[in-house]
Amino acid sequence: MIRFEQVSVSYADAPAPALAGVDLTVPEGELCLLVGPSGVGKSTLLGAVSGLVPHFTGGTLRGRVTVAGRDTRTHRPRELADVVGTVGQDPLAHFVTDTVEDELAYGMESLGLPGDTMRRRVEETLDLLGLADLRDRPITTLSGGQRQRVAIGSVLTTHPRVLVLDEPTSALDPAAAEEVLAVLQRLVHDLGTTVLMAEHRLERVVQYADRVVLLPGPGEPPVTGDPAEVMAVSPVHPPVVALGRAAGWSPPPLSVRDARRKAGALRERLAGRTPSAAPPLAPAAAPAGEASGLSVRRDGVEVLHGVDLAVRPGETVALMGRNGAGKSTLLATFTGLHEPSAGTVRAGGVVPHRTPPGRLPRHVGLVPQDPRDLLYADTVAAECAAADRDAGAPPGSCRALVDRLLPGQADTIHPRDLSEGQRLALALAVILTARPPLILLDEPTRGLDYAAKARLTEVLRELAADGHAVVLATHDVELAADLAHRVVILADGEVVADGPTADVVVSSPAFAPQVAKVLAPGPWLTVPQVRRALEEPA
Known part of the structure; x- marks a missing residue:
């Protein structure tokens, strides 16, 4: 569904390419998680899938990126809109209407979908993302997390074959993040949607991934594989993986459930001990x-x-x-x-x-x-x-x-x-x-x-x-x-x-x-x- 062939992206005056030598294939119906330290090119890689790189960001793209057989060099983002849905790090940059319900409908209007189809999909998306109570709210009055859900919903209503998400749970509370991830799981498993997601809060998402793509450093080629194999060597990993490394578990667990099954001996080693106490706060005459x-x-x-x-x-x-x-x-x-x-x-x-x-x-x-x-x-x-x-x-x-x-x-x-x-x-x-x-x-x-x-x-x-x-x-x-x-x-x-x-x-x-x-x-x-x-x- 998504294919990178020897892709490099360079920007003027940058000391090194943002991406270099990327060979990558994401099959249809998989949830692929993109990980790596800040500034290694994750957003650039996602932008190359949607066509935003280089058509809107500038820079020079070498190699070939295809999505559902369409070459992103010759297809601008608007020509990929029926196939690729994109949500970036900043939800406000996506909004073009004033209210939640209008924003959910806008993408479908642009594609010329029938009115009854639009109405049904808006209602489905409002329920899926817990937005029904916000349908008439002006977007400017929403919290950051609510805006994030609306941005995701505005993409879901068009039923794209590929979803590209940049930090989709970063502004969400734990319960809302679980709801969004459950929706993505349903899209992948039931509808065969391909999801390419970059996320720093790996503790929330890594257990749901079918594969992980690690960008080790700026301009370095990616490491791709099974989530447990990549997490075993990744410099960025969730606390449950760090706990597995400290306890000597191999392969490291990816979820709390997996870790609890392995933690019996560790609990015995820690029995009777308590964490070192933090130094007490000095008494203060007045609150700050x-x-x-x-x-x-x-x-x-x-x-x-x-x-x-x-x-x-x-x-x-x-x-x-x-x-x-x-x-x-x-x-x-x-x-x-x-x-x-x-x-x-x-x-x-x-x-x-x-x-x-x-x-x-x-x-x-x-x-x-x-x-x-x-x-x-x-x-x-x-x-x-x-x-x-x-x-x-x-x-x-x-x-x-x-x-x-x-x-x-x-x-x-x-x-x-x-x-x-x-x-x-x-x-x-x-x-x-x-x-x-x-x-x-x-x-x-x-x-x-x-x-x-x-x-x-x-x-x-x-x-x-x-x-x-x-x-x-x-x-x-x-x-x-x-x-x-x-x-x-x-x-x-x-x-x-x-x-x-x-x-x-x-x-x-x-x-x-x-x-x-x-x-x-x-x-x-x-x-x-x-x-x-x-x-x-x-």
Whole structure:
């Protein structure tokens, strides 16, 4: 169905090809998972399937890419639209209408499908993706995860033979991600749809893949094979595979179920031990961020209701909950973007919505879901220089943070030419340059591979150790388990759980990390905890 023959893609002024020597065949009716570190060319490879590369992205494509027998060099994306459906990393870039239902119908209208067929498919897709309650909602009012589901739905309604998905679950809560993956499984198994998917959150998807394609590094040829065989050698792998490597299991398990079947001896080795405790937080006179009885209305709807939340200096809090629960609204209220309809909010010692915007970054900093909202310069170097000036920081401060989060990134590259994860890391460096006492991050690991996420975790730990308060709105249960002192769960704008991370996530099947599920009822949350325990003498 999809065939790459000695494909290379090069961009002007780039030091190396984005892709080089790719030979790859994806048969009809398979779910093929594309993995690799950030910036190795995964999005470029996906774009070559849909024809976006090179027709819209520029660059030079050598070799041949065919989809259902059509050569993408001679068939532009519109001439492949009846065969290939594409959802990129940024859902907003796909939308052309104003409401959910209109967006689901637009692709079918473009293909000239009959009205009764369009109506039936819209209803089916609304039910499949849990969007029925949102059919009349303006797209601009949706959360990031809801937009992601609408973008996927707008492609599914056209019934393409090939689906190309770039980070399809990155903005989804665990339950919504499972629903989307179940739909993809049904399309593959029942309808013979071919799915080519790039995803960094391998813990969600690798067990569903028929084959895995690993891009080891920029310009390096891919490694293709059975998921277990590729995961055994892959530099990027989910926690359950890392646990299997630490325990010496071969082949490594791909799912929690497989790991639990092998974990009997490991549980016995860990019996009677507990993870090393994190150092206690120093008592603080005043919270770095505090909401008391906070309610917020948006477009006549109460999005937050009676929220009480206090974050101490040195504390890291993970804010979790389903898409649309109010997490992003709460973070935005801490930065003054929304005025409370009831209650109070303070951030870094000031009332955000009454503080001049020019002063606010010294008290609170927010890295939004879309990092482009913070990036406006033409080069990485210019972004860093502007961040240093705005923060009153010594020259080179922002660049030093970029080097930690994005090693080897050139000064001259334009931010729009970075991958989604790379742009996020740059935006984070811009915010951290001001070193505000309260740091807020909205889905900070979206688009990040495991190595980049580990570097981010190290930076945030150091900031917390220096006395900064950190709040993460995230669907990444592995990040919360590894980093957060506390987990706060929102549902329909209200706090429904607030407590130590181990207590909250272990008691919730939806938010428990893989290691906790494998080693339950033990107290283990992360692979490093298990590895340290195995290295210590009994």
